[in-house]
Amino acid sequence: MTVLIEIKVPDVGNVAEIDVVEVLIQAGDVVALEQTVAVLETDKASMELPSSASGTVQQVYIKPGDKVSEGSLIATVLVNTEAASAAPAVEPVAAAVEAAPVVEAKAPTPPPAVVKSAVPAVAVTQADSSAKVAHASPSVRLFARELGVDISKIKTGSGRKGRILKDDVKVFVKKVMEEGVVATGAGIPSIPAVDFSVFGEIETQKLSKIKRLTGQNLSRVWLNLPMVTYHEEVDITEMEAFRNALNSEKAKGELKITGLMFIIKALVAAMQQFPSFNASLSADGEQLILKKYFNIGIAVDTPNGLVVPVLRDVNNKTVNQLALELAEKSEKARQGKLLPSDMQGGCMTISSLGGLGGTSFTPIVNAPEVAILGVTRSKMQPVWNGKEFEPKLMLPLDLTYDHRVIDGAEGAKFMATIKYYLGDIRRLLL
Numbered sequence: 065m066t067v068l069i070e071i072k073v074p075d076v077g078n079v080a081e082i083d084v085v086e087v088l089i090q091a092g093d094v095v096a097l098e099q100t101v102a103v104l105e106t107d108k109a110s111m112e113l114p115s116s117a118s119g120t121v122q123q124v125y126i127k128p129g130d131k132v133s134e135g136s137l138i139a140t141v142l143v144n145t146e147a148a149s150a151a152p153a154v155e156p157v158a159a160a161v162e163a164a165p166v167v168e169a170k171a172p173t174p175p176p177a178v179v180k181s182a183v184p185a186v187a188v189t190q191a192d193s194s195a196k197v198a199h200a201s202p203s204v205r206l207f208a209r210e211l212g213v214d215i216s217k218i219k220t221g222s223g224r225k226g227r228i229l230k231d232d233v234k235v236f237v238k239k240v241m242e243e244g245v246v247a248t249g250a251g252i253p254s255i256p257a258v259d260f261s262v263f264g265e266i267e268t269q270k271l272s273k274i275k276r277l278t279g280q281n282l283s284r285v286w287l288n289l290p291m292v293t294y295h296e297e298v299d300i301t302e303m304e305a306f307r308n309a310l311n312s313e314k315a316k317g318e319l320k321i322t323g324l325m326f327i328i329k330a331l332v333a334a335m336q337q338f339p340s341f342n343a344s345l346s347a348d349g350e351q352l353i354l355k356k357y358f359n360i361g362i363a364v365d366t367p368n369g370l371v372v373p374v375l376r377d378v379n380n381k382t383v384n385q386l387a388l389e390l391a392e393k394s395e396k397a398r399q400g401k402l403l404p405s406d407m408q409g410g411c412m413t414i415s416s417l418g419g420l421g422g423t424s425f426t427p428i429v430n431a432p433e434v435a436i437l438g439v440t441r442s443k444m445q446p447v448w449n450g451k452e453f454e455p456k457l458m459l460p461l462d463l464t465y466d467h468r469v470i471d472g473a474e475g476a477k478f479m480a481t482i483k484y485y486l487g488d489i490r491r492l493l494l
Contacts (some may be wrong), residue, residue, distance in 0.1 A: 083130075085110065125138060294465075298487065303326055307323060327414065359374050362393075373396070373397055374409055444457055
Protein backbone atom coordinates (compact mmCIF):
# COMPACT_ATOMS: atom_id res chain seq x y z
CA MET A 65 0.00 0.00 0.00
CA THR A 66 1.24 3.47 -0.86
CA VAL A 67 0.42 6.83 0.63
CA LEU A 68 1.10 10.40 -0.36
CA ILE A 69 3.34 12.38 2.00
CA GLU A 70 3.36 16.17 2.11
CA ILE A 71 6.70 17.93 2.58
CA LYS A 72 6.15 21.30 4.20
CA VAL A 73 8.28 24.18 5.45
CA PRO A 74 9.06 23.50 9.14
CA ASP A 75 9.08 26.00 12.00
CA VAL A 76 11.79 28.53 11.16
CA GLY A 77 11.04 31.13 13.79
CA ASN A 78 9.13 34.37 13.44
CA VAL A 79 9.70 34.82 9.69
CA ALA A 80 6.73 35.79 7.54
CA GLU A 81 8.32 35.34 4.12
CA ILE A 82 11.17 33.07 3.05
CA ASP A 83 12.66 33.23 -0.45
CA VAL A 84 12.99 30.04 -2.49
CA VAL A 85 16.50 30.20 -3.94
CA GLU A 86 16.81 26.77 -5.54
CA VAL A 87 14.58 23.72 -6.11
CA LEU A 88 16.55 20.47 -6.38
CA ILE A 89 13.75 18.01 -7.21
CA GLN A 90 11.12 17.54 -9.88
CA ALA A 91 8.19 15.22 -10.45
CA GLY A 92 9.33 11.63 -10.96
CA ASP A 93 12.55 11.95 -8.94
CA VAL A 94 13.29 9.39 -6.24
CA VAL A 95 14.32 11.10 -3.01
CA ALA A 96 15.82 9.69 0.18
CA LEU A 97 15.02 10.68 3.75
CA GLU A 98 16.87 13.89 4.76
CA GLN A 99 17.89 14.57 1.14
CA THR A 100 17.95 18.29 0.37
CA VAL A 101 14.97 19.19 -1.81
CA ALA A 102 15.23 22.98 -1.82
CA VAL A 103 17.37 25.88 -0.65
CA LEU A 104 15.59 28.68 1.21
CA GLU A 105 16.91 32.09 2.23
CA THR A 106 15.85 34.58 4.88
CA ASP A 107 17.34 37.98 5.65
CA LYS A 108 19.70 36.23 8.08
CA ALA A 109 20.84 32.99 6.46
CA SER A 110 20.43 30.38 3.77
CA MET A 111 19.10 26.97 4.77
CA GLU A 112 18.72 23.60 3.13
CA LEU A 113 15.28 21.99 3.39
CA PRO A 114 15.55 18.20 3.89
CA SER A 115 12.99 15.68 2.69
CA SER A 116 10.92 14.22 5.52
CA ALA A 117 10.18 11.03 3.56
CA SER A 118 11.76 8.72 1.00
CA GLY A 119 9.93 7.82 -2.17
CA THR A 120 8.94 9.16 -5.60
CA VAL A 121 8.15 12.84 -6.06
CA GLN A 122 4.63 13.26 -7.39
CA GLN A 123 4.35 17.03 -7.63
CA VAL A 124 6.47 20.09 -6.74
CA TYR A 125 4.59 23.20 -5.63
CA ILE A 126 7.38 25.79 -5.53
CA LYS A 127 9.87 27.34 -7.92
CA PRO A 128 12.88 29.67 -7.51
CA GLY A 129 11.73 33.19 -6.68
CA ASP A 130 8.63 32.11 -4.76
CA LYS A 131 8.03 33.18 -1.18
CA VAL A 132 6.97 30.61 1.41
CA SER A 133 6.39 30.49 5.16
CA GLU A 134 5.98 27.94 7.92
CA GLY A 135 3.59 25.20 6.78
CA SER A 136 3.80 26.01 3.05
CA LEU A 137 3.50 22.91 0.86
CA ILE A 138 6.78 22.11 -0.92
CA ALA A 139 6.09 18.79 -2.61
CA THR A 140 4.25 15.49 -2.34
CA VAL A 141 6.10 12.16 -2.23
CA LEU A 142 4.58 8.72 -2.87
CA VAL A 143 5.91 6.19 -0.32
CA ASN A 144 4.93 2.78 0.95
CA THR A 145 3.25 2.31 4.33
CA GLU A 146 6.48 1.42 6.14
CA ALA A 147 8.25 4.50 4.82
CA ALA A 148 5.33 6.65 5.92
CA SER A 149 5.41 5.26 9.46
CA ALA A 150 9.12 6.09 9.67
CA ALA A 151 8.35 9.79 9.19
CA PRO A 152 6.03 10.84 12.06
CA ALA A 153 6.68 14.53 11.52
CA VAL A 154 4.86 14.61 8.19
CA GLU A 155 1.20 14.45 7.32
CA PRO A 156 0.17 11.39 5.22
CA VAL A 157 -2.56 11.95 2.69
CA ALA A 158 -4.44 9.05 1.08
CA ALA A 159 -3.21 8.38 -2.42
CA ALA A 160 -6.74 8.56 -3.75
CA VAL A 161 -7.15 12.11 -2.48
CA GLU A 162 -6.35 14.78 -4.98
CA ALA A 163 -3.18 16.78 -4.34
CA ALA A 164 -3.76 20.29 -3.15
CA PRO A 165 -3.77 22.83 -5.97
CA VAL A 166 -0.62 24.80 -6.54
CA VAL A 167 -0.67 28.07 -4.68
CA GLU A 168 0.40 30.76 -7.03
CA ALA A 169 3.37 32.56 -5.49
CA LYS A 170 3.67 36.29 -5.78
CA ALA A 171 6.64 37.65 -7.68
CA PRO A 172 9.31 39.16 -5.41
CA THR A 173 8.49 42.78 -4.67
CA PRO A 174 11.36 45.26 -5.22
CA PRO A 175 12.74 46.75 -2.00
CA PRO A 176 11.16 50.07 -0.99
CA ALA A 177 12.75 53.29 -2.11
CA VAL A 178 13.57 54.29 1.46
CA VAL A 179 16.22 51.59 1.68
CA LYS A 180 17.93 52.52 -1.58
CA SER A 181 18.06 56.20 -0.77
CA ALA A 182 19.89 55.69 2.54
CA VAL A 183 17.72 58.35 4.19
CA PRO A 184 17.56 58.11 8.02
CA ALA A 185 14.53 56.16 9.23
CA VAL A 186 13.61 59.03 11.52
CA ALA A 187 12.31 60.80 8.46
CA VAL A 188 9.08 58.78 8.52
CA THR A 189 8.52 58.20 12.22
CA GLN A 190 6.73 61.31 13.39
CA ALA A 191 4.52 59.84 16.15
CA ASP A 192 1.00 60.94 16.85
CA SER A 193 -0.46 59.21 19.89
CA SER A 194 -3.94 60.58 19.16
CA ALA A 195 -4.07 59.13 15.64
CA LYS A 196 -6.48 56.31 14.94
CA VAL A 197 -4.54 53.25 13.85
CA ALA A 198 -6.04 50.93 11.22
CA HIS A 199 -5.86 47.17 11.71
CA ALA A 200 -2.60 45.42 10.75
CA SER A 201 -1.17 41.97 11.44
CA PRO A 202 1.91 41.57 13.73
CA SER A 203 4.09 40.74 10.70
CA VAL A 204 3.03 43.97 8.95
CA ARG A 205 3.70 46.01 12.10
CA LEU A 206 7.15 44.39 12.36
CA PHE A 207 7.79 45.20 8.69
CA ALA A 208 6.81 48.83 9.32
CA ARG A 209 9.08 49.09 12.38
CA GLU A 210 12.02 47.71 10.40
CA LEU A 211 11.53 50.48 7.83
CA GLY A 212 11.15 53.11 10.55
CA VAL A 213 7.52 53.80 9.64
CA ASP A 214 5.00 55.02 12.20
CA ILE A 215 2.05 52.80 11.24
CA SER A 216 -0.41 55.26 12.81
CA LYS A 217 0.32 57.57 9.87
CA ILE A 218 -1.30 55.05 7.51
CA LYS A 219 -4.99 55.88 8.02
CA THR A 220 -6.47 53.00 6.03
CA GLY A 221 -5.25 49.95 4.18
CA SER A 222 -6.16 48.19 0.96
CA GLY A 223 -6.95 44.91 2.70
CA ARG A 224 -10.32 43.59 3.79
CA LYS A 225 -12.13 46.05 6.07
CA GLY A 226 -9.33 48.57 5.64
CA ARG A 227 -6.61 46.26 7.03
CA ILE A 228 -3.07 47.54 6.38
CA LEU A 229 -0.96 45.31 4.14
CA LYS A 230 2.77 45.36 3.41
CA ASP A 231 2.09 46.98 0.05
CA ASP A 232 0.36 49.86 1.90
CA VAL A 233 3.52 50.40 3.97
CA LYS A 234 5.64 50.43 0.81
CA VAL A 235 3.31 52.91 -0.89
CA PHE A 236 3.46 55.16 2.19
CA VAL A 237 7.28 55.10 2.19
CA LYS A 238 7.39 55.88 -1.53
CA LYS A 239 5.02 58.80 -1.06
CA VAL A 240 7.10 60.24 1.78
CA MET A 241 10.26 59.97 -0.28
CA GLU A 242 8.66 61.64 -3.29
CA GLU A 243 7.44 64.51 -1.15
CA GLY A 244 10.88 64.92 0.36
CA VAL A 245 9.65 64.83 3.96
CA VAL A 246 12.83 64.45 5.98
CA ALA A 247 12.65 65.29 9.68
CA THR A 248 16.31 66.20 9.87
CA GLY A 249 15.85 68.89 7.26
CA ALA A 250 18.06 67.40 4.57
CA GLY A 251 18.34 64.12 2.68
CA ILE A 252 21.57 62.28 1.95
CA PRO A 253 22.49 62.43 -1.74
CA SER A 254 22.94 59.04 -3.37
CA ILE A 255 26.21 57.98 -4.99
CA PRO A 256 25.91 58.53 -8.75
CA ALA A 257 26.00 55.47 -11.02
CA VAL A 258 29.21 54.94 -12.98
CA ASP A 259 29.65 52.92 -16.18
CA PHE A 260 32.88 51.11 -15.30
CA SER A 261 32.92 49.21 -18.60
CA VAL A 262 34.32 52.27 -20.37
CA PHE A 263 37.57 51.80 -18.42
CA GLY A 264 38.03 48.11 -19.15
CA GLU A 265 36.55 44.64 -18.84
CA ILE A 266 34.16 44.10 -15.91
CA GLU A 267 32.03 41.33 -14.46
CA THR A 268 28.76 41.85 -12.58
CA GLN A 269 28.12 39.56 -9.61
CA LYS A 270 24.86 39.65 -7.68
CA LEU A 271 25.14 40.00 -3.92
CA SER A 272 23.54 37.31 -1.78
CA LYS A 273 20.39 38.31 0.08
CA ILE A 274 22.30 38.05 3.37
CA LYS A 275 24.88 40.59 2.23
CA ARG A 276 22.26 42.93 0.75
CA LEU A 277 20.11 43.03 3.88
CA THR A 278 23.13 43.12 6.20
CA GLY A 279 24.34 46.17 4.31
CA GLN A 280 20.94 47.83 4.62
CA ASN A 281 20.82 47.13 8.35
CA LEU A 282 24.35 48.44 8.94
CA SER A 283 23.56 51.60 6.95
CA ARG A 284 20.43 52.11 9.07
CA VAL A 285 22.46 51.66 12.26
CA TRP A 286 25.22 54.01 11.07
CA LEU A 287 22.68 56.74 10.31
CA ASN A 288 20.65 56.39 13.51
CA LEU A 289 23.13 55.51 16.27
CA PRO A 290 25.76 57.93 17.63
CA MET A 291 28.53 55.36 18.09
CA VAL A 292 31.79 55.60 20.03
CA THR A 293 34.61 53.03 19.90
CA TYR A 294 36.96 52.52 22.84
CA HIS A 295 40.25 50.61 22.31
CA GLU A 296 42.13 48.70 24.99
CA GLU A 297 44.85 46.05 25.38
CA VAL A 298 44.57 43.18 27.86
CA ASP A 299 47.34 41.05 29.36
CA ILE A 300 46.22 37.44 28.74
CA THR A 301 49.55 35.74 29.47
CA GLU A 302 48.20 33.75 32.44
CA MET A 303 44.88 33.04 30.72
CA GLU A 304 46.67 31.57 27.70
CA ALA A 305 48.86 29.41 29.94
CA PHE A 306 45.76 28.09 31.70
CA ARG A 307 44.01 27.44 28.38
CA ASN A 308 47.00 25.48 27.06
CA ALA A 309 47.09 23.45 30.27
CA LEU A 310 43.40 22.59 29.90
CA ASN A 311 43.83 21.53 26.29
CA SER A 312 46.86 19.37 27.11
CA GLU A 313 44.64 17.35 29.45
CA LYS A 314 42.07 16.64 26.74
CA ALA A 315 42.08 13.36 24.86
CA LYS A 316 43.07 13.20 21.21
CA GLY A 317 40.17 14.35 19.03
CA GLU A 318 38.38 16.04 21.94
CA LEU A 319 37.19 19.60 21.31
CA LYS A 320 39.81 22.17 22.33
CA ILE A 321 39.10 25.35 24.27
CA THR A 322 39.79 28.66 22.50
CA GLY A 323 40.45 32.00 24.12
CA LEU A 324 37.08 33.21 22.84
CA MET A 325 35.33 31.08 25.47
CA PHE A 326 37.01 33.03 28.30
CA ILE A 327 36.24 36.33 26.55
CA ILE A 328 32.55 35.36 26.43
CA LYS A 329 32.51 34.54 30.15
CA ALA A 330 34.34 37.77 31.04
CA LEU A 331 31.95 39.79 28.87
CA VAL A 332 28.88 38.35 30.62
CA ALA A 333 30.42 38.96 34.05
CA ALA A 334 30.92 42.62 33.09
CA MET A 335 27.35 42.86 31.74
CA GLN A 336 26.06 41.63 35.09
CA GLN A 337 27.85 44.55 36.75
CA PHE A 338 26.77 47.09 34.11
CA PRO A 339 23.09 46.36 33.24
CA SER A 340 22.90 49.16 30.66
CA PHE A 341 25.08 47.06 28.35
CA ASN A 342 22.49 44.27 28.53
CA ALA A 343 19.66 46.48 27.32
CA SER A 344 17.89 47.97 24.30
CA LEU A 345 16.24 51.32 23.71
CA SER A 346 12.49 51.35 23.17
CA ALA A 347 11.25 52.31 19.69
CA ASP A 348 10.46 55.86 20.84
CA GLY A 349 13.90 56.20 22.43
CA GLU A 350 12.46 57.22 25.80
CA GLN A 351 12.79 53.96 27.77
CA LEU A 352 15.61 51.51 28.40
CA ILE A 353 14.59 47.85 28.30
CA LEU A 354 16.83 45.93 30.72
CA LYS A 355 17.23 42.22 29.99
CA LYS A 356 17.53 39.59 32.71
CA TYR A 357 18.98 36.92 30.41
CA PHE A 358 22.46 36.73 28.89
CA ASN A 359 22.60 35.64 25.25
CA ILE A 360 25.78 36.38 23.28
CA GLY A 361 25.95 36.58 19.48
CA ILE A 362 29.14 35.46 17.75
CA ALA A 363 29.79 36.83 14.24
CA VAL A 364 30.67 33.94 11.90
CA ASP A 365 32.01 34.35 8.37
CA THR A 366 30.34 32.08 5.80
CA PRO A 367 30.54 31.78 1.98
CA ASN A 368 27.21 33.66 1.77
CA GLY A 369 28.17 36.46 4.15
CA LEU A 370 28.36 37.27 7.83
CA VAL A 371 25.84 35.64 10.18
CA VAL A 372 25.50 35.89 13.96
CA PRO A 373 24.41 32.69 15.76
CA VAL A 374 23.40 33.28 19.38
CA LEU A 375 24.66 31.35 22.42
CA ARG A 376 21.87 31.34 25.01
CA ASP A 377 22.05 31.57 28.81
CA VAL A 378 25.83 31.94 28.74
CA ASN A 379 25.94 32.76 32.45
CA ASN A 380 24.75 29.22 33.26
CA LYS A 381 27.18 27.31 31.02
CA THR A 382 30.79 26.16 31.39
CA VAL A 383 33.54 26.96 28.89
CA ASN A 384 33.37 23.36 27.64
CA GLN A 385 29.62 23.63 27.02
CA LEU A 386 30.07 26.97 25.23
CA ALA A 387 32.88 25.56 23.05
CA LEU A 388 30.69 22.63 21.97
CA GLU A 389 27.65 24.83 21.29
CA LEU A 390 29.66 27.37 19.29
CA ALA A 391 31.34 24.62 17.24
CA GLU A 392 27.94 23.13 16.36
CA LYS A 393 26.35 26.44 15.41
CA SER A 394 29.40 27.60 13.44
CA GLU A 395 29.30 24.41 11.39
CA LYS A 396 25.57 24.85 10.77
CA ALA A 397 26.25 28.45 9.68
CA ARG A 398 28.90 27.38 7.16
CA GLN A 399 26.56 24.71 5.77
CA GLY A 400 23.68 27.19 5.49
CA LYS A 401 21.53 25.26 7.97
CA LEU A 402 21.03 27.91 10.66
CA LEU A 403 17.39 28.69 11.41
CA PRO A 404 16.27 32.28 12.07
CA SER A 405 15.60 31.25 15.68
CA ASP A 406 19.33 30.42 16.01
CA MET A 407 20.15 34.08 15.37
CA GLN A 408 17.52 35.84 17.47
CA GLY A 409 17.48 37.09 21.04
CA GLY A 410 21.08 38.29 21.34
CA CYS A 411 22.01 40.75 24.11
CA MET A 412 25.49 41.68 22.86
CA THR A 413 27.71 40.56 19.99
CA ILE A 414 31.38 39.60 19.73
CA SER A 415 33.15 40.11 16.41
CA SER A 416 36.49 38.30 16.48
CA LEU A 417 39.18 38.81 13.84
CA GLY A 418 41.82 37.06 15.96
CA GLY A 419 42.37 34.34 13.40
CA LEU A 420 42.93 36.85 10.60
CA GLY A 421 45.17 39.47 12.18
CA GLY A 422 45.00 43.22 12.61
CA THR A 423 45.69 45.50 15.55
CA SER A 424 42.29 47.17 16.00
CA PHE A 425 39.05 47.96 14.16
CA THR A 426 35.72 49.69 14.67
CA PRO A 427 32.86 47.15 14.80
CA ILE A 428 29.34 48.46 14.17
CA VAL A 429 26.71 47.86 16.85
CA ASN A 430 24.27 45.07 15.99
CA ALA A 431 21.10 47.06 16.79
CA PRO A 432 18.81 46.81 18.70
CA GLU A 433 21.74 45.82 20.93
CA VAL A 434 23.60 48.79 22.41
CA ALA A 435 27.20 47.56 22.24
CA ILE A 436 29.55 45.18 20.43
CA LEU A 437 32.97 43.84 21.43
CA GLY A 438 35.67 43.50 18.76
CA VAL A 439 38.65 41.15 19.18
CA THR A 440 41.88 41.10 17.13
CA ARG A 441 45.04 38.99 17.21
CA SER A 442 47.09 38.87 20.40
CA LYS A 443 50.86 39.29 20.26
CA MET A 444 53.87 39.29 22.58
CA GLN A 445 54.97 42.76 23.67
CA PRO A 446 57.50 44.18 26.17
CA VAL A 447 55.56 45.61 29.14
CA TRP A 448 57.19 47.78 31.83
CA ASN A 449 56.53 46.44 35.35
CA GLY A 450 58.14 49.36 37.19
CA LYS A 451 61.62 47.87 37.19
CA GLU A 452 62.09 46.18 33.84
CA PHE A 453 60.36 45.13 30.66
CA GLU A 454 58.60 41.78 30.69
CA PRO A 455 57.31 39.80 27.70
CA LYS A 456 53.50 39.73 27.90
CA LEU A 457 50.84 38.35 25.56
CA MET A 458 48.61 41.36 24.86
CA LEU A 459 45.11 41.11 23.37
CA PRO A 460 43.60 44.16 21.60
CA LEU A 461 39.89 44.72 22.33
CA ASP A 462 37.54 47.25 20.69
CA LEU A 463 34.25 48.26 22.33
CA THR A 464 31.70 50.18 20.24
CA TYR A 465 28.61 51.45 22.05
CA ASP A 466 25.48 53.53 21.50
CA HIS A 467 26.27 56.90 23.08
CA ARG A 468 22.56 57.56 23.73
CA VAL A 469 22.62 54.77 26.31
CA ILE A 470 26.25 54.57 27.44
CA ASP A 471 28.53 57.50 28.19
CA GLY A 472 32.31 57.55 27.90
CA ALA A 473 33.03 56.95 31.58
CA GLU A 474 30.74 53.92 31.74
CA GLY A 475 32.27 52.54 28.55
CA ALA A 476 35.78 52.84 29.98
CA LYS A 477 34.72 51.20 33.27
CA PHE A 478 33.04 48.35 31.40
CA MET A 479 36.19 47.65 29.39
CA ALA A 480 38.31 47.89 32.56
CA THR A 481 36.09 45.22 34.13
CA ILE A 482 36.58 42.87 31.16
CA LYS A 483 40.32 43.53 31.42
CA TYR A 484 40.19 42.74 35.14
CA TYR A 485 38.59 39.33 34.56
CA LEU A 486 40.76 38.33 31.61
CA GLY A 487 43.89 39.37 33.49
CA ASP A 488 43.07 36.77 36.18
CA ILE A 489 40.29 34.44 35.12
CA ARG A 490 40.13 32.94 38.64
CA ARG A 491 38.10 36.03 39.54
CA LEU A 492 35.26 34.69 37.38
CA LEU A 493 34.72 32.10 40.11
CA LEU A 494 34.03 34.71 42.77
